[in-house]
Amino acid sequence: MAPPPGTWRSTPKAAEHAAKYNFNLLPEDFEFTAEETNLIQMYDTVKQFEREATRLKEKKARERIYANNQPQQQQSQVDDDDEQNDQDENGKLSPRTPPTAAASAAAALASNKKRKAGRGKKKKPSSAAGVMNDSSDEEESDAESAQSDADQNIDAITLAERRAAKLEALRGEVEGKKNSMTEEELLEEQRRRELLATNDDDGIDDGRVLKRKRPMPSQEGGKSLLSKMMTAQTPPHDFSEKLGLKSWKGTVLFPQTTDELTWSPPELASNPNDGAFLVPMENFDITKAQNGEGPNTLALKFTAPSDSKRFSFNIAGPGHEDFDSILFHFNPRQRQKGGQLVINDKQKGQWGRPVQLPLSQVPLIFGQTSVTLLVQINGDGFDIFIEGKHCARLEHRTELPSKPCTLYLQFPSCDDYGAPENWKVFKAWWGNKESMAKDDISSVAGVNTFDSVHPRKLFIQGLPKIRDDREVELRRAELERIFRRYGGARGVSTLVPKNVGYAFVEFETDQMCNKAFQEMADKYPFKITRARRSKHEALMDKRAAEAAAGNAKAAGDW
Known part of the structure; x- marks a missing residue:
């Protein structure tokens, strides 16, 4: 080993050290320059800082261990007291009392210290500069030992303790957030x-x-x-609980037996009444219905396939004559004008002026698993609710019986032209339910509309379409010739539009119109019904009647 740098002093003491320590000489065997002396002092200062940092690090680790163990120690204080009482004379825990996590950590710490104490200190040789004395080596060893003890103290904490500390921290965070909510x-x-x-x-x-x-x-x-x-969606064969069906008073119209699951129109039907579903709606009283008493609500649960073009149902009064007169007609048509809902009535075989609204303005009807429809009868008309939404109203166009009677519910097999209908009925219910209409229903389709039979006009339908003026004149002459004998001296007036298959014939008096309708309805090859009067025509007739009454009064006064 080469001698370290510095000025060598050839003395007996130096020779003795060189022979004894194999040139591992002590600092006093050297003479250093001023720069070397400053370097040694700076090195000592750095080592002092390192020892202080190690001490602070150990202190911080102990504080962290104490903070993590404190919540668990507070919770298990009673258990610790019981364990202390169960200790035997030798200071050992009773076999029936398991050691706590804190005791396990303390035992592990004591074991580590014993192993550390029994472990011999390894001598560290002097550095090349020879600046480390025996005391500095011992202090550095003590600092490293303290750091090792701190690290092993952290490792001594069990997995359960770390989980418990983490759980307590999460609980504290949740409580803090909860208080600030x-x-x-x-x-x-x-x-x-x-x-x-x-x-x-x-x-x-x-x-x-x-x-x-x-x-x-x-x-x-x-x-x-x-x-x-799983129970949020109501089964197709039952009504939703939100409708409050249990509190209603009524009867189930369909199914009436356990064998009946659904009803669908028959595939082959020649007319609407062929194989149609018909059931009576008993105990209807318009006076009680106006006051919210007695049966006033029809509820249907049904489904219409996505490929269905249309379906319908009717409500008729007594003496309907095979549904030739209908009080209420409900008819969604998926393929007509982008989807239309048609609501109408029928009097003596003549359909009235329909209330029409796009299907886009009502809840989905076609292609749904099930649809709930409610029809409420009141003093103003028939209110229609689809999935709880007030969609339309058909005002009464025929005076309802003043005495209690039986209404009739019909599911037709096809339309008037034989087109099949496609839907499936799960359930029908008839009973009493409080009015669902709101105070302001001015935006509901069909509200405040006017419709009535024209007393002097007939409606001829099913005619071939005409496209030019010559054909119009020929048709007008033909209609005037057929109905001339019912028109008196003045004859009849006709209205023949182009590009349509219908026309109108107007008479001078109500009696002439009634006689022509009764005699020609079955003889004429095309369908003849009574025409409907528009609101403008009704206002004109009302003004004419008032003017006539005024003239009569003036003549009487004169």
């Missing part, structure tokens, strides 16, 4: 807990958010979130 957030949190838990109250946390326990498979009471999701 607003009222709306608290309500939302409570609703979330109610959905995820059961209906059994197990306690109140903080007096603010309700805590619940998840039920065991054997427990009863309460519904989990999964069960609520």
Whole structure:
């Protein structure tokens, strides 16, 4: 080993050290320059800083261990007292009392210290500069030992202790967030807990958010979130609970037996009454219906396939004559003008002026698993509710019987032209339910409309379409010739539009019109019905009647 740098002093003491330590000489055997002396002092200062940093690091580690163990020590204070009483004379724990996590950590710490004490200190040779004395080596070894003890103290904490400390930290964070939550957030949190838990109250946390326990498979009471999701959709053969059907007073019109599951129109039918569904709606009294008493509501649960073009049902009064007169007609048509809902009435074989609205303005009807439809009868008319939405109203066009009577519900097999209808009825119910119409229904289709039979005009339909003036004149002459004998001296007036298959014939008096309708309805090859009067025509007739009454009064006064 080469001698270290510096000025060598050839003395007997130096020779003795060189022979004894193999040139591992002590600092006093050298003479250093001023720069070397400053360097040695700076090195000593750095080592002091390192020892101080190690001490502070050890202190911080101990504080962290104490902070993590404090919550668990507070919770298990009673258990620690019991363990202390169960110790035997030798200071060992009783076999029936398991050691706590803190005791395990203390035992591990003591074991590590014993192993450290029994471990011999390894001599560290002097550095090349020869600046480390025996005392500095010993202090550095003590610092490293303290650091090793601190690291092993951290390792001595069990996995359960670390989990417990982490759980306590999370609980504290949750409690802090809970205390800072607003009222709306608290309500939302409570609703979330109610959905995820059961209906059994197990306690109140903080007096603010309700805590619940998840039920065991054997427990009863309460519904989990999964069960609520599974029962949220009402089965197709039953009405939704939100309609309050249990509180209604009424009877089930369909199915009447357990064998009947659904009803669908027959595939082959020659007319609407061929194989149609017909059931009476008993105990109808318009006086009680106006007051919210007695049967006033028809409820249907049905489905219409996505490929269905149309379907319909009718409500008729007594003496309908095979539904030749209908009080209420409901008819969705998916393929007509982009989808139309048609609501109408029929008097003596003549359809009235329809109330039409696009299907886009009502809840989905076609292609749904099931649809709920309600028709409420009141003093103003028939109110239609689809999935709870007030969609339309058909005002009364015929005076209803003043005495209690029986109405009739019909599901036709086809339309008037033999086109098949496609839908499936699950359930029909007839009974009493309070009015669902709101105070302001001015925006509902069919409200405040006017429609009545024209007393002096007939409607001829089913005619071939005409396209030019010559054909118009020929048709007008033909109609005037056929109905001339019913028109008196003045004859009849006709209205023949182009590009359509109908025409109108107007008479001078009501009696002439009635006689022509009675005699020609079955003789004429095309269909003849009574025409409808528009609101403008009704106003004109009303003004004419008032003017006639005024003239008569003036003549009497004169």
